[in-house]
Amino acid sequence: MSETIHTRMLILGSGPAGLSAAIYGARAGLSPIVVQGMQPGGQLTITTDVENYPGFRDVIQGPWLMEEMQAQAEHVGTRMIFDQIASVDLSARPFRLVGDGGTVYTGDTLVIATGAQAKWLGVEGESALGGKGVSACATCDGFFYRGKKVVVIGGGNTAVEEALYLTNHSQDVTLVHRRDSLRAEKILQDRLFAHPNIKILWNKAVDRFVEGEGMAGLVGVDLVDTVTGEKSHESADGAFVAIGHAPATELFKGHLPVDNDGYLVVEKGTSKTSVPGVFACGDVTDKVYRQAVTAAGMGCMAALDAERFLAHEDFAASQKVDA
Known part of the structure; x- marks a missing residue:
């Protein structure tokens, strides 16, 4: 029988957006679970020198930065799970996601931070010279x-x-x-x-x-x-x-609106998708800036939006009980 794991805040993706959401969610007492996906740490794990992330005078390494973010998220109470999601059901709450191995993940809220990948030419020397020109x-x-x-x-x-x-x-x-x-x-x-x-x-x-x-x-x-x-x-x-990016939204097509370029659509100025309780952040919805620092900021937004959503629900439920 497959295992079912439930959380108040389920986060899909473990780049700067997902881990920032996890840090804020954990500090709000939501005991978030991060399903890491096929590339734990996101695009920064294949980036060498990082010179523009705030707080560091010297050049730092992308993989190191992501290790530090993950360690911070775990330190404040996030559970990290290495799995790849095969299917989603957003038709009812708690939202239901199924991993490749059959594990079922349910969340009262869902934060989508699956990111995007740059499109490459696929020609000789491109991969070998990544980060070297x-x-x-x-x-x-x-x-x-x-x-x-x-x-x-x-x-x-x-x-x-x-x-x-x-x-x-x-x-x-x-x-x-x-x-x-x-x-x-x-x-x-x-x-x-x-x-x-x-x-x-x-x-x-x-x-x-x-x-x-x-x-x-x-x-x-x-x-x-x-x-x-x-x-x-x-x-x-x-x-x-510079031939474009491919957002990792295949899993959600038919469940959530995407724009003409395949990015998840969110309410302007927020991380809210068309499904109440589902939030999107980082490169999966951002085709303009695509920076680690903006992804982290959007992850913070998603966690705060999710926390407020749950607080509103909890308050409404308490009012019904009192009545």
Whole structure:
């Protein structure tokens, strides 16, 4: 017979959003349970240097930061469970989630913090040079390329925004796009075309990220013309893949509304979804900022929203008893 585990606050996902929600939920006495998912710690566990998380003068390591967050969550009363959720039922409370092994998790509230993953090109050298010149976040890593040459790959809003942001650090930014026109909004395109430090390589696709000798890391990208097939090389110290993100929302499609890009929809200014008692935070609902610190802040919001939801219910129930 499968085991059933119940909690006042069930949290799905263990990145900065989920663990921050757990810390606040535990301090509110809700004894939260975090189901960690396939990537405990979230995207920061595959990030090396972190230089922009508040509170640390020196560069810290992403995995270390997540270990510290988890330790803090456990210290204040969070239970961590390593499992992958296979199905959900949000039609009644307590909400019911079933793990791969058959364990049933029920929660009076549910906080969804399953995050998102950057989309990658899948070409040679991309994985090997991750953190050594290849990145999917200019806001996170652009600072490391001050005064250096960088390339951005993509043609949508994200790519154009990343290219424009990188001009704060580099005087030599190249946008590589596989077509002859951009998909980005016109106002962004106008800013891009007008910027003197950005050049555009049209009809070019990345064939390979090129690694230098020894500890050099990335030294450039090999390109192929999508029209003629001609090959070329562009030297670069840093390359930013900006072809979008994929939020981890498959589990909730048909249960909760998602927007055109697949992100969970929440009530503006809150973490509330369309189902009372279900809250969403972090990259699973945020396609604008996508930072560890904003995810942590949203996790705090979700825990506070959940605590207030339960407090309101408890008060309403007590009033009925008194009557």
